[in-house]
Amino acid sequence: MTRLLLAAIFAAVLCANAQASPATREVPLDRMAFTHPAASLSFEDRLLFEKGRVIFQRLWLPAPVFGMQRRMDGLGPHYSASACARCHIRNGRGSAPDTRLGLLRMALPVTIAGENGGAEGPDPNYGRQIHLSTVHQHRPEAVLAVTYAERPVALADGTSVSLRAPTYRLTDLGYGPLHPDAVVSPRIAPPMIGLGLLEAIPEREILALADPMDRDGDSISGRAVILKDEASGGERLGRFGWRATQANVFDQTARAFADHIGMSSFVLPAVWGDCQPAQTECREAAHGADPHEIETYSFHMAVLYSQQVAVPARPEADDRVFVEAGCAACHRPRFDLPPTEDGPARIIHPYSDLLLHDMGDGLADDAGREWRTPPLWGLGLTKTVNPDAGFLHDGRARTILEAILWHGGEAEAARNAVVNMSADDRAALLAFLESL
Numbered sequence: 037m038t039r040l041l042l043a044a045i046f047a048a049v050l051c052a053n054a055q056a057s058p059a060t061r062e063v064p065l066d067r068m069a070f071t072h073p074a075a076s077l078s079f080e081d082r083l084l085f086e087k088g089r090v091i092f093q094r095l096w097l098p099a100p101v102f103g104m105q106r107r108m109d110g111l112g113p114h115y116s117a118s119a120c121a122r123c124h125i126r127n128g129r130g131s132a133p134d135t136r137l138g139l140l141r142m143a144l145p146v147t148i149a150g151e152n153g154g155a156e157g158p159d160p161n162y163g164r165q166i167h168l169s170t171v172h173q174h175r176p177e178a179v180l181a182v183t184y185a186e187r188p189v190a191l192a193d194g195t196s197v198s199l200r201a202p203t204y205r206l207t208d209l210g211y212g213p214l215h216p217d218a219v220v221s222p223r224i225a226p227p228m229i230g231l232g233l234l235e236a237i238p239e240r241e242i243l244a245l246a247d248p249m250d251r252d253g254d255s256i257s258g259r260a261v262i263l264k265d266e267a268s269g270g271e272r273l274g275r276f277g278w279r280a281t282q283a284n285v286f287d288q289t290a291r292a293f294a295d296h297i298g299m300s301s302f303v304l305p306a307v308w309g310d311c312q313p314a315q316t317e318c319r320e321a322a323h324g325a326d327p328h329e330i331e332t333y334s335f336h337m338a339v340l341y342s343q344q345v346a347v348p349a350r351p352e353a354d355d356r357v358f359v360e361a362g363c364a365a366c367h368r369p370r371f372d373l374p375p376t377e378d379g380p381a382r383i384i385h386p387y388s389d390l391l392l393h394d395m396g397d398g399l400a401d402d403a404g405r406e407w408r409t410p411p412l413w414g415l416g417l418t419k420t421v422n423p424d425a426g427f428l429h430d431g432r433a434r435t436i437l438e439a440i441l442w443h444g445g446e447a448e449a450a451r452n453a454v455v456n457m458s459a460d461d462r463a464a465l466l467a468f469l470e471s472l
């Protein structure tokens with residue numbers, strides 16, 4: 037009897053696995069590869085996705101605008117870019133910063149360092165971000181200069197690779213000095229594929245991978261970011277952003293409108309975006325359409341769009357070297373998503389654990405050494421989608437190999453494995469990464 041029951045359960049599990057479909061989509065692997073809706077979207081949701089695309093690509097205008105375009109105003113007064121798509125290029129990542137080429141669409145989040153590495157809040161003069169642009173010739177917050185120093189790294193087989201180490205300098209601060217404990221953390225926009233799938237990973241699966249005290253002794257800890265939810269007082273897992281500071285796409289979208297573009301929404305209704313009381317000219321400037329600069333309907337479409345960009349399907353490739361080098365300890369190949377009301381169980385291959393890891397001094401900025409493992413799906417299409425794209429949180433790595441050689445801290449052993457690899461194994465590793 038028990039045996040029969042077990043057999044039945046086993047069959048049911050097999051069946052569920054058989055139904056679990058990969059969540060990728062066959063699309064042309066060209067520069068538009070990251071612009072297609074997920075295959076699972078219903079016909080109705082596809083129409084909403086297309087509306088979201090318009091919002092994501094719209095160039096917002098300085099207020100006031102009258103007539104037909106009045107719903108498009110509200111930009112700034114201080115802003116980093118005038119559209120989502122200006123930073124997330126064709127839904128891929130942002131361009132590597134380059135002062136000479138004028139490619140400087142970075143986010144410059146600023147926090148006051150608190151005790152124990154915690155953040156105490158925004159800068160009293162500048163807010164949550166430093167913005168390099170303003171509308172109507174308001175005083176800019178700062179000018180950013182980036183310089184790179186080349187640092188050669190010798191691989192065991194005699195190959196030499198040069199890493200470029202960035203130095204960021206903020207000058208011409210327009211609103212007084214930064215707080216003495218302010219730390220600025222320059223970042224480029226990450227790619228926009230598969231974000232709804234990352235949201236659907238059950239929280240307990242990510243928490244189960246965390247090992248902050250490294251109890252299993254593999255030198256890889258992994259820390260889950262637990263965010264306080266101000267509205268409910270509850271706790272949520274951070275998943276998005278280079279340091280997992282946002283729990284979901286909805287929250288990140290609200291912050292993006294407010295902090296990067298300076299648009300108010302029903303979530304963050306301040307019409308002056310991130311401007312602080314000391315920035316009076318900004319606070320008193322004309323603002324956009326009422327009651328919110330971004331209409332609530334449009335806001336929801338932007339969220340849906342951001343969640344539902346398809347992950348392009350790729351051919352199977354040999355992951356032997358990737359696994360042997362220890363990459364999969366953080367870049368977790370697979371999660372199984374449970375069935376939902378809208379669809380069956382699915383298997384995803386994001387190559388991330390969504391946890392924070394100490395990546396050593398080389399990648400550290402003033403705000404710390406920890407970074408969230410970025411998903412590697414779509415990695416091989418990075419330069420196809422945006423030829424100016426860089427790898428890592430600030431785009432400093434020009435190639436995938438450079439990105440690997442920047443790894444340190446918990447990932448030191450994996451990096452050293454790559455340094456000491458035969459040329460054949462390294463080629464196999466890079467071929468695998470290019471296949472993603």
Ligand code: HEC
Pocket residue numbers: 092116117118119120121122123124141142143223224225226227228231275276277278279281285288289292293296297338339342
């Ligand atoms: C100034 C450049 C810039 C603009 C404009 C911008 N973003 Fe981003 N976006 C970023 C950066 C940088 C991050 C990473 C944030 C972090 O590390 O905290 C990000 C992260 C995200 C993420 C999380 C992705 C992930 O994998 O963690 C989403 C979703 C997102 N942005 C949506 C939007 C939307 C929607 C808009 C328009 C309303 C927008 N962004 C406008 C730069 C930008």
Ligand code: HEC
Pocket residue numbers: 256278358361362363364365366367393395399407408409410411412415426427428429430436439440443446447450451454469
């Ligand atoms: C201890 C965890 C850990 C291990 C082990 C690890 N990585 Fe990473 N990886 C990260 C983190 C965290 C980042 C982001 C660092 C940053 O942006 O500053 C990253 C970034 C990357 C990037 C750049 C991704 C992007 O979107 O720009 C690539 C490529 C990469 N890793 C490949 C590898 C390979 C290949 C290995 C094995 C040789 C490996 N990693 C081992 C945690 C890890």
